[in-house]
Amino acid sequence: xxxxxxxxxxxxxxxxxxxxxxxxxxxxxxxxxxxxxxxxxxxxxxxxxxxxxxxxxxxxxxxxxxxxxxxxxxxxxxxxxxxxxxxxxxxxxxxxxxxxxxxxxxxxxxxxxxxxxxxxxxxxxxxxxxxxxxxxxxxxxxxxxxxxxxxxxxxxxxxxxxxxxxxxxxxxxxxxxxxxxxxxxxxxxxxxxxxxxxxxxxxxxxxxxxxxxxxxxxxxxxxxxxx
Amino acid sequence: xxxxxxxxxxxxxxxxxxxxxxxxxxxxxxxxxxxxxxxxxxxxxxxxxxxxxxxxxxxxxxxxxxxxxxxxxxxxxxxxxxxxxxxxxxxxxxxxxxxxxxxxxxxxxxxxxxxxxxxxxxxxxxxxxxxxxxxxxxxxxxxxxxxxxxxxxxxxxxxxxxxxxxxxxxxxxxxxxxxxxxxxxxxxxxxxxxxxxxxxxxxxxxxxxxxxxxxxxxxxxxxxxxx
DNA sequence: TCAAAAGTGTTAAGTTTACACCCATGA
DNA sequence: TCATGGGTGTAAACTTAACACTTTTGA
Numbered sequence: 001x002x003x004x005x006x007x008x009x010x011x012x013x014x015x016x017x018x019x020x021x022x023x024x025x026x027x028x029x030x031x032x033x034x035x036x037x038x039x040x041x042x043x044x045x046x047x048x049x050x051x052x053x054x055x056x057x058x059x060x061x062x063x064x065x066x067x068x069x070x071x072x073x074x075x076x077x078x079x080x081x082x083x084x085x086x087x088x089x090x091x092x093x094x095x096x097x098x099x100x101x102x103x104x105x106x107x108x109x110x111x112x113x114x115x116x117x118x119x120x121x122x123x124x125x126x127x128x129x130x131x132x133x134x135x136x137x138x139x140x141x142x143x144x145x146x147x148x149x150x151x152x153x154x155x156x157x158x159x160x161x162x163x164x165x166x167x168x169x170x171x172x173x174x175x176x177x178x179x180x181x182x183x184x185x186x187x188x189x190x191x192x193x194x195x196x197x198x199x200x201x202x203x204x205x206x207x208x209x210x211x212x213x214x215x216x217x218x219x220x221x222x223x224x225x226x227x
Numbered sequence: 228x229x230x231x232x233x234x235x236x237x238x239x240x241x242x243x244x245x246x247x248x249x250x251x252x253x254x255x256x257x258x259x260x261x262x263x264x265x266x267x268x269x270x271x272x273x274x275x276x277x278x279x280x281x282x283x284x285x286x287x288x289x290x291x292x293x294x295x296x297x298x299x300x301x302x303x304x305x306x307x308x309x310x311x312x313x314x315x316x317x318x319x320x321x322x323x324x325x326x327x328x329x330x331x332x333x334x335x336x337x338x339x340x341x342x343x344x345x346x347x348x349x350x351x352x353x354x355x356x357x358x359x360x361x362x363x364x365x366x367x368x369x370x371x372x373x374x375x376x377x378x379x380x381x382x383x384x385x386x387x388x389x390x391x392x393x394x395x396x397x398x399x400x401x402x403x404x405x406x407x408x409x410x411x412x413x414x415x416x417x418x419x420x421x422x423x424x425x426x427x428x429x430x431x432x433x434x435x436x437x438x439x440x441x442x443x444x445x446x447x448x449x450x451x452x453x454x
Numbered sequence: 455t456c457a458a459a460a461g462t463g464t465t466a467a468g469t470t471t472a473c474a475c476c477c478a479t480g481a
Numbered sequence: 482t483c484a485t486g487g488g489t490g491t492a493a494a495c496t497t498a499a500c501a502c503t504t505t506t507g508a
Contacts, residue, residue: 006240006277006318006320009277009278009279010277010279010280011239011240012238012241012278013233013236013237014238014239014310014321051236051237051310052236052237053237053319056310056311057309057310057311057321058310078308080305081284081305082284083278083284084283085283092280094241096308096310162486162487163488164487180488181473181489182472184488184489185489185490201479203486204479204487205479205480205481205487206478206479206480206485206487207486208486209487209488389459390461406499406500407460407462408461408462408500409499411461412462428506430459431459431460431505431506432505432508433458433459433460433504433505433506433507434459434505435461436461
């Protein structure tokens with residue numbers, strides 16, 4: 001076969017789609033947008049974009065996320081590639097799905113508004129474009145299953161948080177209630193979740209101790225959440 | 228934006244690469260081939276191929292596997308997509324990696340030979356083309372981590388097998404020895420692994436009971452291996 | 455007769471779960 | 482003063498891990 005064997009083969013559009021998770025008031029939320037171009041313009045969909053020449057897949061995913069949120073350095077993880085022939089009714093597009101976890105309060109709301117984007121509770125998603133519901137389902141599964149190894153708290157909560165917030169986040173992800181005492185017992189055993197001297201007076205009258213993650217301690221051990 | 232917004236974007240070659248696992252004489256093995264075309268012709272690599280027009284990703288992976296082994300209906304699972312700009316020195320190719328598990332004795336050796344393919348122990352792989360070592364590493368990790376939920380025994384062993392073979396398979400995958408009594412105790416609790424009346428006289432003088440998987444029982448429960 | 459693999463239970467250690475009350479504060 | 486969320490320990494149930502000897506048979 002000749003050195004240009006490659007050129008005997010077809011090429012395809014390649015896209016990335018982002019399943020962007022945030023957490024607010026006890027709810028796990030996904031950022032949706034109304035599709036800005038035809039076909040299916042205006043339908044609810046995940047934020048996505050085409051991979052460009054000279055652009056790594058991961059970079060494409062980061063670019064798309066930054067366009068929509070204004071944030072950089074966000075936790076992202078590739079979760080699967082969707083390549084069925086007819087998945088996109090516009091033309092054949094092979095799409096790589098990325099899960100993103102971010103602090104919902106840091107998102108640039110103006111950018112969100114410009115992109116007709118909107119946070120929706122994971123439990124009340126509308127029908128989405130193409131196979132996007134399936135992508136969300138896969139991302140949610142990944143999150144549930146890997147909650148022990150993905151440091152979700154680092155990503156989805158603000159830098160200082162109460163244990164009740166952390167517990168509520170875990171409950172929202174796994175979809176069931178946890179025992180408060182058992183939860184706190186385990187948090188206490190994790191050196192990388194540090195109690196600070198700060199007191200939160202917003203979420204309760206009495207005031208709750210604020211905690212934070214210690215990235216260094218986390219990176220060192222092969223720490224695991226098991227909540 | 229116009230309906231032909233898609234056409235403003237670049238297209239790429241998309242390939243699939245298969246990490247094909249087999250099990251023989253206590254060793255977990257990967258099927259490698261010598262690359263049949265330039266650049267890097269003759270170097271060790273995974274078996275791969277370009278996705279074609281009108282072909283789903285999963286179908287492409289199955290086609291490639293069948294070309295090399297003669298087998299159909301093999302267990303395959305997508306494990307990740309590799310899309311760095313310069314990963315392939317021939318041209319930009321975005322490659323979707325698939326893990327495959329099969330019964331090594333069913334493989335068509337003639338086809339293997341035609342493709343200059345060869346089974347190599349997972350622990351003594353040569354340097355492979357491009358990012359293929361990384362793909363194998365990822366597939367092996369997937370296998371290790373999901374050994375509880377992927378029914379590896381169904382796939383990697385012949386229809387009838389001894390418990391020693393099954394244990395040896397699990398040991399090869401996780402890379403450590405297991406306790407024989409604890410292993411057998413757990414197998415006994417799994418309704419979908421059935422003892423048959425057959426005796427294997429090949430692997431021992433005394434003879435060992437042959438077992439088989441019961442697909443129906445497995446499909447029903449959300450069974451788990453925990454070995 | 456002996457080498458090689460098959461087969462078989464019990465106990466201790468560790469982990470997980472269930473569970474209920476007092477505290478501090480602001481409205 | 483009371484409603485709200487914060488904070489705390491123990492015991493039972495369950496799961497996991499460690500451990501050694503007897504059996505069968507072909508060479």
